Amino acid sequence: GNSVTQMEGPVTLSEEAFLTINCTYTATGYPSLFWYVQYPGEGLQLLLKATKADDKGSNKGFEATYRKETTSFHLEKGSVQVSDSAVYFCALSDSYNNNDMRFGAGTRLTVKP
């Protein structure tokens, strides 16, 4: 079945450091890939998405490229801020799978000033 595996956290970085959170997936079809972010006490917010191979999703300085050959969708940001501290979830949506969304376990990021 479909699944998503994320880099285990927590991740702690200093402000302005480079961020990478690894995500790999297993899917039967041609999934769309997403990164969601969850701030304390809130629901998940869509951060970025990519719908086909080689697409790059980007938002708020975050980027992720859909790599079909390595079945990966790693999240990157060149210079993190304290306000980026949150839990990040990688997810996939497969048109063959009626319930659509499979989430990774999440990676908690803490950015220190």
Place this chain on the structure above:
Amino acid sequence: DTGVSQDPRHKITKRGQNVTFRCDPISEHNRLYWYRQTLGQGPEFLTYFQNEAQLEKSRLLSDRFSAERPKGSFSTLEIQRTEQGDSAMYLCASSFSRGQPQHFGDGTRLSIL
């Protein structure tokens, strides 16, 4: 458009009691999803609706759980005879169609005493 709203935000109840949660999706979204999220984990799919039809239920959804979306707008999730293991965050999400990004509410946190 005010986004997906869930009510209540928090619910504390004694074991064995029944609880009901409400979700109001984004108005033009046909699909509505329920997830459960426990600490340190990503959301786990429970069930989803296409308009008023409940199209799929996860094995996580025991007989004590029931969900409805009577007019294809808001939805309710009821848990009967609550157990300690039901303590979790219950998230609702909606999307325009299959494969489209899901928009999440802030969740209802259930605590069973």
